[in-house]
Amino acid sequence: MPPSSDLGRALCIITGASRGFGRAVARDLSRLVQPGSVLVLAARSGDELRALQAELTDSEAGRAGLKVQVAVADVGRTEGLEAIIRSSAEAFSENIDRVILINNAASLGDVSRFTRSFTDMAEVDSYLSLNVSSSLCLTARVLQAFPGRGGLRHTVVNVTSLCALQPFRSWVLYCTGKAAREMMFRVLAEEEPELRVLNYSPGPLDTEMQQEARSRTADPDVKIAFSDMKTRGQLLTCEESCAKLMKVLLEDGFSSGAHIDVYDV
Template identity: 50%
Template sequence: MEPGPGSGSGQGQGQGPGPWAGTACVVTGASRGFGRSLARLLAPQLGPGSVLLLLARSEDADTGNGTGNGTGGGPGLRVQCVPADLGSEEGMRRASAALRELLQDSSFGRLLLINNAGSLGDISKSFQDLSDLQEINTYFSFNISSALCLTSTALRAFGARPGCSRTVVNISSLCAREPFPSWALYCAAKAARDMMFRVLAVEEPGLRVLSYAPGPLDTDMQLLARTRTGDLGMRQKFQRMQEQGQLINSSVSAQKLLQLLQEDSFPSGAHVDFYDI
């Protein structure tokens, strides 16, 4: 890994500037669900000279506890929300421009990019009913291509520098590994993303790359899963998970990711599941 300021777990929370001073932190899909919970937990961890850039279509990506929309989490943190539809060319241009502008500041000692934004796509149809090329391309453009382009843009803008560290997180899923009936688009996108980030990890051994599967979360996405999944068996499985209280609170899973990042001992490119930890 690239040894950065405070890298490793030696500097605990609440000890002076904390482990993540001078960090440029970017979270996509931070307006709701897991991304929002993660941004709320990250904000107090980002020390002086840090910026938290939040990307989603809606602007209400505040980080909670009065830390949203530019008022900062820890002292000296600036929070910036940029509305951008990562499924559109215009949105990607806006997001990429915001990234480049942020990362041109060479005073940052650390880059932390969390590729979290995602969607289920049309889960009502079986494989054989997926024949609309434009719909399929639009889905993959948001769920695969945007993460690739944002990550490459960020890495070019924040190149390897002595004493700096760069970490890229891909929010993955069990679906990267297991086929779910009716979920061809989602499973394919999650599998592709995992492999894409594994390639990045082997190309750039100085980078820290993690695919984190957050477990079944109690979010809007799960509501869609249990109401819209075409396959009856899967839909009932999702309904049972909710009825039996098996869904995970986003903050609990986000806290595990934070712990993984703070310990910083995962093999680069690894897929780590909530239930592995």
């Protein structure tokens, strides 16, 4: 089948939308959904979210008929998830035919230390709460809040990484979180075949997180590898990678639960 020209009249929920890849996703989705669609932008930074909201609702940008909601929320806390669902429910209408959830919010964790130094359970639990538990609980809440009915489709995207598949020395928290999240969404795809579930790996992006990786990684070989990518111009822009994600979503030919890397598109 030829790819669709748009993503329908959709409710799009994007976590980590205030900057980086999440911000690029919000911009691209705003151009690919039909009038009457809703974008729910979630992040901790209210000022950045509201600036993006203003940009996306500017009628001169050709996005008339798009409603943009801001949910200032820490997804690592229950009240943050409740705020996202509340904003989504307030904007939802019976004319919407698709729910798209982009689980993008994530943190790198402390990459300045090796595995044997992580003796504090509270520290590890805090990381996993933000990077694993929040994605599971938000996804479950979205599916419960907007259950399948005639014509309503669901697409769930997990922004993953090569680190879900391959170990990186001194990146134990990040690799563990990404691996757990990926398996979580593979299980969801098996349990609910009517959903469209995608694990999308955006590749090495030129973001603040990448800068943190280059400056703080404890393992010298990993640190040099990331620094060399920057020096050689091998990092991708968020916009380049996001365009590949939109292509995958429009073509809709992936196997539900699949891991698709930016370089495979």
